[in-house]
Amino acid sequence: MPDDWRLQNQMDFLRNVELVWKEYKAPSESWDHDHCEFCWAEFMEAAGPEYLRAGYCTEDEYRWICKQCFENFKAMFAWTVKNS
Numbered sequence: 672m673p674d675d676w677r678l679q680n681q682m683d684f685l686r687n688v689e690l691v692w693k694e695y696k697a698p699s700e701s702w703d704h705d706h707c708e709f710c711w712a713e714f715m716e717a718a719g720p721e722y723l724r725a726g727y728c729t730e731d732e733y734r735w736i737c738k739q740c741f742e743n744f745k746a747m748f749a750w751t752v753k754n755s
């Protein structure tokens with residue numbers, strides 16, 4: 672396992688999963704943002720340079736991964752990408 676501060680225990684739940692590139696949509700009014708599972712960058716519908724508006728997510732849209740982390744870890748995690 673490479674020594675990268677972004678790697679925690681994601682192997683337990685993100686290995687070999689299928690991801691979809693999607694625009695971020697807030698699940699509800701009280702749950703209006705999510706974080707990248709690796710670097711904690713923030714996904715939000717709101718405009719602003721600090722927010723990511725789209726990313727790779729699991730099919731249930733529960734876990735989000737930013738483009739940078741996707742590129743860095745896709746081989747290690749053996750992700751496949753499904754067209755949305």
Ligand SMILES: [Zn+2]
Binds near residue numbers: 708709710712736
């Ligand atoms: Zn990230």
